[in-house]
Amino acid sequence: MTTPTSTRAAILAGAFALFGGGAAEAAKCDWTVSGTLRVEYARLSEMAAREGDTAPLAHVRVKVSARSKVLGVWGSWNKWDETRTDGDGRFTVGKRKNCGDRQFKVEVKFEDDALEIRHERATSSLTKVKWYEAVQDADSGRVRTGSTVNLGTLTFRPGGAAELGDFEARRHAELWGLYRLVFAHLADKGPKFAFKSQVKIKYPHNSLLAPDAVEASYVNPTTRVMYIYRSGDGSEDQFTVETLLHELGHRWAFERFRGEVCLTLDLITSGDTHDLADDPCVAFHEGFAKYFQQQLENELFGEAPDLPYNRARLNAGVGFPPTALTSVDLVQRFDEGWWSVLTSMTLPGIHRYDYGTPDDAVGTGRIAERAGAPRFCSPPSISFKNLLRVFEPKSNAGYPEYLDRGDTTLDGFLTRADAILRVMDADDRNLFMVLADPASGLQPADLLCGSPKPQLGEPTTFRSRTPRID
Missing domain, CATH: 2.60.40.10 (Immunoglobulins)
Incomplete structure (x- = not known):
């Protein structure tokens, strides 16, 4: 049947009015x-x-x-x-x-040029x-x-x-706030301390290939993607400021290190990068990550870092189960040993502390401030910022490249620090080597201080230090 011309016109007019056009447009x-x-x-x-x-x-x-x-x-x-x-x-x-x-x-x-927060299924998803x-x-x-x-x-x-109110979304929002705070704080120290590329982090992470009993948070040394662990049943959740800053410390260091393959190999062969390692490089990175975490907790939240271990505790054992660190070689191959050394390097007023306290109990076993602090002392004044600078190249000091594997022995790192930092000298290098030795009986004051009561006409014997600006 043919539709009359008048009817077709009415339909077209109605459609035109409904969907816009002319005077009928909304x-x-x-x-x-x-x-x-x-x-x-x-x-x-x-x-x-x-x-x-x-x-x-x-x-x-x-x-x-x-x-x-x-x-x-x-x-x-x-x-x-x-x-x-x-x-x-x-x-x-x-x-x-x-x-x-x-x-x-x-x-x-939760994504920008500085930070990418990945969702739980991101490993197997294109999104x-x-x-x-x-x-x-x-x-x-x-x-x-x-x-x-x-x-x-x-x-x-x-x-x-x-x-x-979604669990994952809420956690990502908290993580966004924390990391943006850290990024700004590091950038305030100077451009060289900021992250050099986008930080990628996945939370929650639970690998299908590893049982919950052995899984933990980590940073892939090759891809530099961070993975924050949460068990399948939620009973163990490593979404804490401590873990988030610790893993971020790894991520920061990997951008300034040549030879991070040492951690990759250790992960493959042992499945763990903590405690006693064959390669000091592995222990250094774990010790530095803990140091980085505690220093940021101090600067951002006012939480004082733990004091370094005393020699009694090193000799009795650190870690779980405890491992006796009876030599410099063992100290530099243990993450807690490196953490203790790095913390000593930036401890204010180190001359006031006793490394020979007798307490060797697990959970304590720390150095202690002496009751009568000596006078006429010249302690080093190395800051967290100064220590971070040791990772950076400094051609005129003989180090044209970033920190590398050869710099992760105690002698290598302290020698590099002495060369790069203007606030450190050869005497300081010797001081920290002595304090890292579990067999030594010397105290910081023995190396930093002179006689508190010099005799008339007798020169004082305390070490002089030429002020230098880093």
Whole structure:
């Protein structure tokens, strides 16, 4: 049957009016969608103490999508724009669209040029970083009227709406806040101390190839991707400031080290890089990571680093089960031995401490401050920043390349430090070699201080130090 011309014209006119065109086109509005992203530090208590109950999420990637009704039915989602939050966690997206009612979807991704936080299934997925829904009007049934949409404060916290309350999303938000704080802190020390490339980290990680009983967090020395372990049943979760900073210490060092294959080989042959190692390189990296972690905990959260081990404890044994470190060779092949040496190097007022205290108990066994500190002393003044500088090249000091495997013996590292650092000299190198020797009976004051009561007309015997600026 042929449709009359008048009927066809009516149908076309109706369609034209319905879908736009001419005078029937819907009015346009300049839409503005805004909100603020924050995180509650429910897990990382150190961050909660520093930042407060909640803190803004800065520089987070935000995607805003919207949908409207077509023939009375909600249509598909249309991406409006992507942006990033400012320093206060605020974001704003604008779009010129028709003025009809809308539903909105706001998604958040924890990724930028400095940091990429990967989701649990990232190892077997082409998509490494997830979009998490902070607002989802389709689920709540909310309809937005008016072209100015203020979504308010959107906080990643337990029980949060949409995926603001998702376990993985909340942890990624906390991790984002912590690492951005660390990145800024290191950059404040100078450009050479900042990370040189994007940090990639996966959480939670649980390998299908390794049983929970032997698995732990680690950084792949080759790809430099970080993996933070959580057991399958959640009973063991290494998402702590301690572990996150420790593994970040490895990641920082790998960018400034030639020969990290030593850790790869140790992982393959022993499955572990802690405790006594055949290669001092392995022990150095583990000891440095712990040192890096404790120094940052001190500078960022006010937590004083542990004091170095005393000689009684080294000889009795450190680690679990305890391993007796009775020689310099054993100290430089044990991660806790290296940590103790590095901590000694940056210990303020080291001349006041006694390395011969008798306590050798597990959990204590530390050096102690002497009751009567000697006078006329010239202790070294090496900072955390100074020690980090030892990794860097310094051609005019005879070290044109980054730290390498040959520099990870005690003699090699201290010789390099003496050459590179203006705040350290050959006497300091000798001091730290002596203090690292479990068989030595010398104290810091023996090498740094002179007679507290020089006789009249007699020269004092304390060591002189020419002030130098690093």
